[in-house]
Amino acid sequence: MEKQETQPKEWSQKSWETLSKVRKNSPLIQCITNFVSMDLAANTLLAAGASPAMLHSFDEIPDFTPQVAALYINVGTLTASTLPAMKSAAEIAVKNGKPWVFDPVAAGCSSFRLRACLDLLLLKPTVVRGNGSEIIALSRASFGDTKGADSVHESMDALEAAKSLALKTGAVVAVTGAVDIVTDGKQVIGARNGVQMLQKITATGCSVTALISAFVAVDPTHAFEATVAALSVFGIAGELGMQDAKGPASLRVNLIDSLYGLDQESILQHAKISSLS
Numbered sequence: 001m002e003k004q005e006t007q008p009k010e011w012s013q014k015s016w017e018t019l020s021k022v023r024k025n026s027p028l029i030q031c032i033t034n035f036v037s038m039d040l041a042a043n044t045l046l047a048a049g050a051s052p053a054m055l056h057s058f059d060e061i062p063d064f065t066p067q068v069a070a071l072y073i074n075v076g077t078l079t080a081s082t083l084p085a086m087k088s089a090a091e092i093a094v095k096n097g098k099p100w101v102f103d104p105v106a107a108g109c110s111s112f113r114l115r116a117c118l119d120l121l122l123l124k125p126t127v128v129r130g131n132g133s134e135i136i137a138l139s140r141a142s143f144g145d146t147k148g149a150d151s152v153h154e155s156m157d158a159l160e161a162a163k164s165l166a167l168k169t170g171a172v173v174a175v176t177g178a179v180d181i182v183t184d185g186k187q188v189i190g191a192r193n194g195v196q197m198l199q200k201i202t203a204t205g206c207s208v209t210a211l212i213s214a215f216v217a218v219d220p221t222h223a224f225e226a227t228v229a230a231l232s233v234f235g236i237a238g239e240l241g242m243q244d245a246k247g248p249a250s251l252r253v254n255l256i257d258s259l260y261g262l263d264q265e266s267i268l269q270h271a272k273i274s275s276l277s
């Protein structure tokens, strides 16, 4: 039977339902993430109703990773000594049937980092979320044309790269920017929520990837839809948080408050999700 495409108005309802499920189930999310993002990513997960654990020791992974609802790996402050724990956790997650979500921060910055990201991709992430430059670097398997953790590309510049990366890896691929794109290589959905000021707060990208992990944790058989929902919910929290923010610092506080307080009406009213295929 032909798979029915979810219609635009159903996307906003799905976003609300998935957030509600995160609040109800409070999934345990293991985050092996960079030092910059730990605070904001953990607080984003808590505000959404999930339970973050920033455990990254190689020695704890065999005991701990099988217990989690989802694993989040982010290579932002990668070193040769932190990489083995990431690989081990990803392998154990897959072996235990747990989804894992990958944030390839600054993938195109150096050959060391690119190699590490390509190796992690071989361990079958459920979702990969990056900015435009990161997804282009991974798709071309080449470094350069990037500015550290920041993107020098619009998300839409990375559309073909995202599709090809999704087909190559089997992962759902998300690219953030003015339009957040989600693709499985065939279907492409765009979520237009969010405000530009989010780029002026470090680790908002890392935090939305953490949120994707929580959404996928409660709906692992619909990782594509859960990814769209997380991106839209985070963007709406940003829009509402911006209403009385004075700049990045107050937006950072308001973002967490808005995410915590989001209700069905706000999501149905503000979600801007549509097909780009």
Ligand SMILES: Nc1ncnc2c1ncn2[C@@H]1O[C@H](COP(=O)(O)OP(=O)(O)OP(=O)(O)O)[C@@H](O)[C@H]1O
Residues within 6 Å of the ligand: 105, 130, 131, 132, 149, 150, 151, 176, 177, 178, 179, 180, 193, 194, 195, 196, 198, 199, 201, 202, 203, 204, 205, 206, 207, 208, 234, 235
């Ligand atoms: N121009 C924009 N308009 C609206 N929202 C945006 C814009 N650019 C980014 N965002 C939003 O900001 C958040 C972070 O996305 P971004 O692409 O900046 O991630 P990133 O580069 O990986 O960030 P970091 O590495 O600092 O965590 C996402 O929710 C995204 O939708």
Ligand SMILES: Cc1ncsc1CCO
Residues within 6 Å of the ligand: 034, 036, 037, 076, 077, 105, 149, 202, 203, 205, 206
């Ligand atoms: C600024 C920065 N540098 C390494 S990770 C990180 C957080 C945003 O990705």
Ligand SMILES: [Mg+2]
Residues within 6 Å of the ligand: 105, 106, 130, 131, 149, 205, 206
């Ligand atoms: Mg990033």
